Amino acid sequence: MTQPTGTAPAQGAAAFRGSRRPAGRARARRDAREVPYLAYLVPSALLFAGVIAIPFMMNIGISLTRWTGVGPLRWAGLANYRQLIGDSQFWAAFWHSAAFIVAMAIVPALIGLVLAAALVDVIGTRFGPRTASILRACIYLPQVLPIAVAAIVWAWILDPESGALNRVLSDVGLGALGQDWLGNPRLALFTVMAVLIWIQIGYPVVMFMAGLQRADPSLAEAAEIDGASWWRRLWRITVPQIRPEIYVVLLTCTIAALKLFGLIFVMTQGGPGDATQVPSYFSYQNFFQYEQVGYGAAIATVLTLIIMVLTTLFLRVQHRSQGRAG
Numbered sequence: 026m027t028q029p030t031g032t033a034p035a036q037g038a039a040a041f042r043g044s045r046r047p048a049g050r051a052r053a054r055r056d057a058r059e060v061p062y063l064a065y066l067v068p069s070a071l072l073f074a075g076v077i078a079i080p081f082m083m084n085i086g087i088s089l090t091r092w093t094g095v096g097p098l099r100w101a102g103l104a105n106y107r108q109l110i111g112d113s114q115f116w117a118a119f120w121h122s123a124a125f126i127v128a129m130a131i132v133p134a135l136i137g138l139v140l141a142a143a144l145v146d147v148i149g150t151r152f153g154p155r156t157a158s159i160l161r162a163c164i165y166l167p168q169v170l171p172i173a174v175a176a177i178v179w180a181w182i183l184d185p186e187s188g189a190l191n192r193v194l195s196d197v198g199l200g201a202l203g204q205d206w207l208g209n210p211r212l213a214l215f216t217v218m219a220v221l222i223w224i225q226i227g228y229p230v231v232m233f234m235a236g237l238q239r240a241d242p243s244l245a246e247a248a249e250i251d252g253a254s255w256w257r258r259l260w261r262i263t264v265p266q267i268r269p270e271i272y273v274v275l276l277t278c279t280i281a282a283l284k285l286f287g288l289i290f291v292m293t294q295g296g297p298g299d300a301t302q303v304p305s306y307f308s309y310q311n312f313f314q315y316e317q318v319g320y321g322a323a324i325a326t327v328l329t330l331i332i333m334v335l336t337t338l339f340l341r342v343q344h345r346s347q348g349r350a351g
Contacts, residue, residue, distance in 0.1 A: 088322035105323035118302040128218035130278035137229025165227030176291035210300040229274045236267035272343040304328045
């Protein structure tokens with residue numbers, strides 16, 4: 026029998042609408058289930074807005090003014106930023122931050138990598154994992170100390186008159202090597218860098234030891250059978266396997282070096298002269314000592330933007346590296 030004209034298209038349209046309804050209902054049910062989970066993001070979003078986003082926008086606004094901290098704000102536009110470009114003290118502070126990146130990120134990462142591999146491969150193998158864990162805790166101890174406490178202790182140790190370091194050198198017949206470690210402009214920066222290395226070295230050790238727990242031991246064993254030395258196994262086999270941890274350590278330590286404030290505030294106050302000046306302490310001085318709040322806000326804004334750019338570059342390099350490895 027011949028079907029009436031138009032029946033098939035009508036039935037097809039009805040079937041199409043019927044097939045869309047279950048899919049639409051399923052999507053609605055899925056969206057309804059996801060809505061309660063979004064509520065858990067509200068506290069963190071409010072915290073981010075109240076602690077980071079809103080203060081940062083206010084800081085940008087203040088950086089466009091001339092303000093002493095009290096009284097009315099006077100609009101200055103980009104004058105603070107133009108002054109910043111030509112401020113040799115700021116650029117000197119920025120280069121000091123580059124030196125502190127070496128002391129807080131690069132050197133601790135290199136030393137921490139060797140120590141972590143030695144604790145896992147040598148100490149852990151010969152003396153057991155418990156001994157390696159105890160040594161790891163001892164190395165990490167400076168990270169647990171409050172930065173102000175560590176700075177006060179080291180300032181006492183490095184005191185030129187009654188400090189322990191100069192006294193020990195004198196007792197062993199090397200008194201001629203005694204120095205005014207924090208008062209000599211030629212030594213102060215390197216002295217602070219050495220203290221930062223001591224404080225920071227435990228963090229990469231812990232991170233790298235955690236990464237070594239997931240490394241494939243069969244690769245190192247095969248290389249050892251083939252006659253590869255311990256150093257070659259470390260750089261050729263171990264390092265590629267813990268590359269994510271290396272990126273995390275370098276990124277977080279670089280950010281910490283750029284934000285360095287507490288140690289400088291307690292030990293040197295940016296001195297002697299400007300030998301250990303850093304952007305964060307320079308911003309603090311303009312805020313509270315020089316009463317140039319707008320200029321201090323401009324320094325803080327530029328420092329924040331530098332940190333954001335470096336973070337973006339780190340993440341892109343890490344993503345490309347992981348993509349090539351995958």
